[in-house]
Amino acid sequence: MADKILKKLNIKVWRQNNAQDKGRFETYTIENISTGSSFLEMLDILNNNLIEEGKDPIAFDHDCREGICGTCSLFINGRAHGPDTEVTTCQLHMRKFKDGETITIEPWRAAAFPVIKDLVVDRTAFEKILQAGGYISVNTGGVPDANAIPISHEDAEESMDAASCIGCGACVAACKNSSAMLFVSAKVAHLAKLPQGKVEAKSRARKMVAKMDELGFGGCTNTGACEVECPKSISITNIARLNREYLTARFSE
């Protein structure tokens, strides 16, 4: 069965020449978009049109287009990664939109994620948080026997769930406080659940939270918006774990 065609769409998009530019919205019209195409493919088509018209194409982040790299961002119609659940923007399809609709596209908005150009934001802040403690520095020696360190199925599952974070920043974008707590908590929880990561769990929580605060992310007010908008459905129970790790680290000092 052939996909339906959206005859006409109005794309209201944020244009900003560089980090210093004030930026503004511009509206473009695009015709005959297949509902089977992805959101990024629609933008590719729009950019082709813009290039043919001699205009500057819209800059946006993308890489794997398989929903796992965390590169694509975009705040579409008031929601991080647009009107679908548990997807990144590359996995969002045009069938989620209606013919004749005006689609508003904005970059992630956060003090810690400054806009570089158009819809591209600088997410180095996440890397800096990881560099502050999101790793294991204990010597784990050579390759041990697979069953040498028993890990319960539950712990392994919870750790893997947290580790599925792709660092896309939708949590920050969706949060009313631009808080990075879901990201930081996922990183802290995924390591704290495993024997090798447990060793540095306390100092890790302390260092990563300190870096997160320093970079200008807001605080968490437990609205739960991050969990809903997370393409990997990372649970906010990780945030409770981070709070626990951080508070015990602070009080045991």
Next chain:
Amino acid sequence: MSKFLTASIGRKFIMSISGLFLVMFLAVHLSVNLLLIFDDSGELFNIAAHFMVTNPLIRIVEPLLGLGFLVHIIWSFFLEYQNWKARPVKYNQKNPAVASTWTSRNMLVLGALVLVFLIIHIINFYWVIRFTGGVQEITINGEHMEDTYSLVAGLFKTSVIYDIIYVLGGILLGFHLSHGFWSAFHTLGLSNKQWMSRLQIIGKIYAVIIAVGFSIIPLYFLIKF
């Protein structure tokens, strides 16, 4: 310690602890207040109110309670300002209702409205009882005490506007608690996969008890008298 108080989680720790302290206070406050509607002679309430004013333990806790209120209120504005600063350029279009409840996003608004109510409430009763001394004395079981019952019942019987304000106050408080209760536990790290939903349910029940409990008192006087 200063590092702890300037860290985001440290600040929220203060919000949670002060919040839970106020949650406990509300339970005590409501229990005493419900005596208003269980004894129309007012004796029961007057004895309880007198006990609260004279009990040394309550006297010690009272300044602590004032401090709890101040910390919770001042910190909230401070935190909100920090959070507001974290997004200097706002979104043009937002659709937050899909992902979170209105209550959870507007705790400051609800809190500020509760604060307005609190000020009215203090002027109505606490100020009169403790400072201006406009309360009549009565004797119950040979003991002199303030006739607090008449003060409260008098206001609720005569003023429909105050009845409405107090009902609204109770409802606003309920909404504030429906998010605040479980959120406080979550911030303290006292939550996990199993307990998060349990705490949310307990918080909702507590919010309903507080809202209904406090609202029912002015309504009782309005309808019955």
